[in-house]
Amino acid sequence: MNNPVYLIFKATRAIMLLHFLLLSPASCFSTHSLRGLLFEEKTRLGSTPPSCHNKCNQCHPCMAVQVPTIPSHDRVEQGMTGSFPMMFFDPSHPSSNNKYSNYKPLGWKCHCGDHFFNP
Secondary structure, eight states: OOOHHHHHHHHHHHHHHHHHHHHSOOTTOOHHHHHHHHHHHHHTSOOOOOOOTTOSTTOSSOEEEEEEOOOOGGGSOTTHHHHSOGGGTOTTSTTSOOTTTTOOOEEEEEEETTEEEOO
C-alpha cells in the first residue's frame, strides 16, 4: 500500500520502536554486576585511613591525615648495588631517566594540634 497515511503510520511505528530499543536499559547489565563494578572501583581508590583512637596522647581531636613520606636511600642493601647499576635505585642519578621524579608517596599519620603521631 502506497497510501501516504499508511507510510506515515509505518514510519512513526519504526521510529517509536527504534526509540524504545535505544533508550531501554541494556539487558546485559544486571543490578548485581553494577554493584560489583562500583565496589571494585571503590576498593581501588587507595588505602583507608587508620583508626587514630587514643593515638595522640590525650590530645583532641585526633584525626588521620595523609602526609608525604620521606624517601629513604638506606633501604638499598649494600650487596645489591654490585649486581645492579645504581641508576635503578637512585632517581636523582643522571642516567636513570626517571619520568616519575616528582612522585611523592603518601602515608597515614594521626594529627592533633601541631603534632603528628604514628597510628
